[in-house]
Amino acid sequence: MTASKPMESAVPSVSIIGASGYSGAELTRLLQRHPGVRLQHLYAFSQAGKRADELYPATGCPMTYHSYEGGLESDIYFLALPHGEAHSLVPALAAAGKMVIDLSGDFRLKSTDEHEAFYGAAKPADAVMTYAMPELFRKDIAASSTVSNPGCYATSIILALAPLLLSPSGMPAVKSVACTAISGLSGAGRSAKTELSFAEMSENVRAYKVGKHQHTPEIMQALGTSATDPSFAFTFTPMIGSLVRGIYSTLTLSLDSPAETKAMKEHYQEFYREAPFVRVRQEMTEVRHVANTNFCDIHIPDTGRSTSMVVISAIDNLLKGAAGQAVQNMNIMLGLDERTGLH
Amino acid sequence: MTASKPMESAVPSVSIIGASGYSGAELTRLLQRHPGVRLQHLYAFSQAGKRADELYPATGCPMTYHSYEGGLESDIYFLALPHGEAHSLVPALAAAGKMVIDLSGDFRLKSTDEHEAFYGAAKPADAVMTYAMPELFRKDIAASSTVSNPGCYATSIILALAPLLLSPSGMPAVKSVACTAISGLSGAGRSAKTELSFAEMSENVRAYKVGKHQHTPEIMQALGTSATDPSFAFTFTPMIGSLVRGIYSTLTLSLDSPAETKAMKEHYQEFYREAPFVRVRQEMTEVRHVANTNFCDIHIPDTGRSTSMVVISAIDNLLKGAAGQAVQNMNIMLGLDERTGLH
Amino acid sequence: MTASKPMESAVPSVSIIGASGYSGAELTRLLQRHPGVRLQHLYAFSQAGKRADELYPATGCPMTYHSYEGGLESDIYFLALPHGEAHSLVPALAAAGKMVIDLSGDFRLKSTDEHEAFYGAAKPADAVMTYAMPELFRKDIAASSTVSNPGCYATSIILALAPLLLSPSGMPAVKSVACTAISGLSGAGRSAKTELSFAEMSENVRAYKVGKHQHTPEIMQALGTSATDPSFAFTFTPMIGSLVRGIYSTLTLSLDSPAETKAMKEHYQEFYREAPFVRVRQEMTEVRHVANTNFCDIHIPDTGRSTSMVVISAIDNLLKGAAGQAVQNMNIMLGLDERTGLH
């Protein structure tokens, strides 16, 4: 199957490579009940032989994990692998005309220098695919057969800044952004680390990778600038806290001229008028409002007329920040309503 | 007892007015085992007749709460009352020569205008007492018999900024500060509110009072400027999250000239060289490092040479942010080692 | 619409009375996306005028709450009201031939004496509807137009005991059951109580109503005996802990003759062979395995041959313990696959 050739006789088949991590489990759950596709294979190297509902009983999915040995039976492949592992798999899938949605960071950055600087590893110069943020690049995604799904922090932060950076008309220019974001611990993956144990992380908050997180160049690139030569100062402090799901980003913006909160809100609402999953809300945003959903909720607290503005943005890191957005992208690529299977 | 008249025959007696809230319970716990004072009365209007160890069994304190009817038997009075209730009690205590440590916001701000703007209530023009941040104003505290204990967010944030604002020699000037701080839910007090229930706040984060929190003028005043006419832009986003104790403040500073993280750290360490409860640490700060202690931990992540700098500061909101700091202040006022009873 | 009169022209319409509590919100979420019905009205007295997605943004449901004034436009009514409030509403709905699924305790007990003893309030002698535990009474439910949805603890405990009590052939008799069950705090409803605040219940466990919980007579009745004249000793200790969703019941059974764990497991598996939502699992049951699902997971730990046996049972209190089971019952009453809309 290719994106340009519509399916006629049957619903397309889909497989997940890297199905046993947290994002893979969410993909499993979403795709097995998705009305527009048929879930065919679950590939998971380390868990091969186990059933999905052994590892994730809440999925209720009785399928068995297998090692991926290069099979090409499915029409669509989701890759939910650790960074660095998708590089070698995508070329064969693409060559066979498969639809590919990659959830890793491997194909996000155009700059191989920035990739190397932030991921600490080289990557092929041609390892770039359509950056699949549906609210910003819907047409590109619809025209692509291989796409790179955005990072979780990046999703939350890009959506909070895009209306000012990508549609600046009539708005003050952004001089600097100070961003803190607190992430749920599922973001660290299904891992065995002392510092991620319940005994260490209950009732705790901890920052990490301050100013060094790999989503920084991704954010800058999506907003039309770069981490290397930025059009505005961007300081990013990621944190983990006592929650499993969710990213709560707080952005303090310094503007080059005063803005009214009210006008800003209207600008944001207009920008996302046709985006079913982005809600610019009057009420304060909370993690619980978006947990277990594909929504991104954005709130601009009323601080009157000022050159300083706060934007708050929340998502579920495993859904809008990973598996949900990936399914949203698949829907767009298949020509379906982008909400299909995502309620 | 008066502050100017040293105690000879016996350890001073101490009472707590407003002993049944969370700060009051921590004061009860600390003072009943404090070697330098004798805990005499626990006053708590709504809980009068109950014992402390009924309401707070972990204190193991068998004393009974009474309504405060104006008694003057003790040498020292801690007031841990809701904002607005201490104004009427302090004058009589002060007139009787009592040592008073007030934990509310009633006596913190010099500007009655700022008080009215941020607390939404007027206050007497003379309702100002020594602002008792021990690390900054130790001498003033030692010379005072009535003091105002700092707010919880304010403590965390002031200590994170003081080395640059109060001892700027050789350091770049601070142009703006974007501050987010996540607080434990004990900070909201012992209250019956749907939005603070476990079912609403587990696995959640929520900002509130963005740009409007009453600790803002307190922070600016302590740093030698004011909220009304600030020497640097200060944008403050307080948040609550899924923890009971702790405040985790992240400050993104914009400087007027580039600074080296390393030099900044040394400046901070030198500034707090004689402060036993402020630790400028090489390792990343976490809430758990300070929970149930009187420490304020500060960390400056290494971001190299830049005009942007991040400072992270953590305290236990009920201890260094309230009861612990109050006891620290009492120790200073009594001429004791400031660590007495605070391990 | 009546149960005996099949719907022809259109999908049946459904309304929720008491839609703004936690169970009501889950019903809202499930029914708005249910393919076999059309969600028509949300009734909620105290929240009338608000939208569902204001109070529960995660539902994404834009419908407005109204006060219920006796309307009869819908075919199906779910009642998710506090105990005691459904008594007066059901007769008119039933008289009008509506399908009624009541989630309260008002219509569960046949004995008005037991109802009065455990609920502390009288009830009409005829206030009894089909006890709608699908795995046990599927045929009765299919033949009913008004049913009473089981309680949350009751669901978890009845399903853990039914194979021995309702299908005892070849199994030892149960002499006594000691049951402890830990419930998530959503079970206490959306309420403003100090003792349910995050600050009080984080990292906490507390038993309550020991030996007095109102689900006790319901459990005994469903198992063919009664709390007043029990065929086996039943001691029930409910608890609340630091979780929002879930009930985890541990039953220690004393048997009149030794049983092999293996044989017991097979008996349970056979008993639930055709029940899509009850899983008798080889692996240990956990709350997370059933959270956000309609499953009841049962595990019998291998303790060899003994007269003492442990059965562990877990559900999501808001789904299998309330809204999910209610939808499951509606499906049965409508002649649909009972899994419809419940994945």
Next chain:
Amino acid sequence: MTASKPMESAVPSVSIIGASGYSGAELTRLLQRHPGVRLQHLYAFSQAGKRADELYPATGCPMTYHSYEGGLESDIYFLALPHGEAHSLVPALAAAGKMVIDLSGDFRLKSTDEHEAFYGAAKPADAVMTYAMPELFRKDIAASSTVSNPGCYATSIILALAPLLLSPSGMPAVKSVACTAISGLSGAGRSAKTELSFAEMSENVRAYKVGKHQHTPEIMQALGTSATDPSFAFTFTPMIGSLVRGIYSTLTLSLDSPAETKAMKEHYQEFYREAPFVRVRQEMTEVRHVANTNFCDIHIPDTGRSTSMVVISAIDNLLKGAAGQAVQNMNIMLGLDERTGLH
């Protein structure tokens, strides 16, 4: 120093072997501020070279961990090692006349068969030391120089049963006990396991080792019977839940004749009249009442006159269940008030 030789010139010195685990950290915290001893060395193999306040900043203890190489400089040794590691160290310490308090299971069981069956490892036949449950065996402890500190579940459960089993006069006989206990995750130690990660254990409950936990024979032995030939049926289901500290045990007792709850409570209160850390309370017991304290709180819910009785018992697993009880034992061995250093 030996127990029979009083200290004259100086406070005794104390060292901790295995200081870097959670119990070791609590010992560090308690002993560094204990007025009756001087903390001398912290031994921790895997963390040697680090400082205590690096690994556990909340202790504020600047001492460095060293590998234990057989030193004998201290008067008192606490051993907080994984099971099986103390066997080889104790003989040399005892031979040198040191006071030894071992927190592992190595020296608790008299029966080597039961030790082998429940710990899965053999042990020397003479590896038995005084079982140091202060409330039951205070005199034996005072006369011993080497003692074995009880297990955490065992402490909670033994204290809940001792008044009936060890002082049965006038009380009905206990026929069977069904016990469930939920433990905080610090009980699993400072470890890197996927199944103990925050992402897996937040909002979760999971039973384990049902009927097989190694504290079972310890409980039976302390109560004057044995797991091999028990005088009453004892079924034990340990669980872990979403808390760091605490054990909450619920015991459902079947008695041979009816008892009044009131008489039972008085019997318990009388039994523990002189035990400063055991509180038989009128109010319901909660984990938070004992967290961060050395208390064991016991509550007997009022279930009237019955042959079935529930006893609820709560402790902090790291304090009364480990380090706190160990210090309590040291106090008794040194002839100090047993509350010294434990508030």
